[in-house]
Amino acid sequence: MQFAIKTEVGDPARDLFIFKDQKTMYEGKHIGKGDVIFVFASENEGGQGLVAVGIVASAKATPRKPGVARQTPRVSITVRSTGRAKRRLGRAELETFANRDDDRPESELHFKFYRQATNKIVGISDATAAFLRKHF
Numbered sequence: 001m002q003f004a005i006k007t008e009v010g011d012p013a014r015d016l017f018i019f020k021d022q023k024t025m026y027e028g029k030h031i032g033k034g035d036v037i038f039v040f041a042s043e044n045e046g047g048q049g050l051v052a053v054g055i056v057a058s059a060k061a062t063p064r065k066p067g068v069a070r071q072t073p074r075v076s077i078t079v080r081s082t083g084r085a086k087r088r089l090g091r092a093e094l095e096t097f098a099n100r101d102d103d104r105p106e107s108e109l110h111f112k113f114y115r116q117a118t119n120k121i122v123g124i125s126d127a128t129a130a131f132l133r134k135h136f
Contacts, residue, residue, distance in 0.1 A: 001027060001030060002037070002123070002126070002128075002129040003028060003031050003035055003037045003038070003056075003121055003122065003123055004040060004112075004121070004124050004132070005019060005022065005037055005038070005039055005040065005120070005121045006040040006042050006113045007022060007040075008042055009040075009041035009045075009047055009052075012041055012048075012052060013084070014081065015081050016078065016081070017039060017054065017078070017079040017081065018076075018077075018078050018079075019076065019077050019078075019079070019121075020076045021062045021074045021075075021076055022075055022076065022077065022119065022120065023072050023074055023118060023120040024072065024073045024075055024120060024122075025112070025116075025120045025122055026123050027123030028075075028120060028121035028122045029075060029121075030123065031059050031075060031121055032056065032059050033056055033057065033059055034055065035055070035056045035059075036056075036129065037053070037055070037079055037121075038050060038053050038124070038129070038132045039051055039052040039053065039079065043091050044117060044119070048088065048090055049091065049092075049093070050085045050087075050088070050089040050090065050132065051084065051085050052081045052084055053082055053136055054080050054081040054083075055080050056077050056078070056079055057078040057080050058077065058078045059077045060075065060077075061074070062075060062076060075121065077121070083136040085135050085136060086136060087135045089109075089135055093106075094106055094109055094114060095114075097109075098114070098115070103127075105125070105127055105128035105130075105132070108124065108125060108127075109124075
């Protein structure tokens with residue numbers, strides 16, 4: 001499985017990203033060392049959308065808080081960048097794919113990242129990963 005993360009990215013030109021205690025959804029909790037991940041700089045924090053692709057150098061589940069019944073799994077990851085996006089892809093480019101049920105990569109990304117605007121790590125399909133690779 002391949003993954004994507006939408007979160008605050010301070011400097012998208014970095015070679016190493018450290019993301020602590022990130023919310024996971026849509027199989028994102030299965031991320032592990034060696035996995036491919038596409039990095040989106042969250043527009044909620046002034047980012048521009050897709051900025052990098054990389055390899056997960058480390059992944060560690062965040063321990064659950066005692067006494068809290070419902071908790072979204074969280075994970076801390078370190079990512080080594082292997083490429084910078086050459087084409088823009090963010091909320092504006094994916095907005096026309098809202099409310100579609102057509103199995104297009106753009107629809108999958110809009111659903112997983114922008115239907116619920118919280119930052120998160122998500123699992124993505126092979127077709128969506130292939131689509132994202134075209135932006136590098």
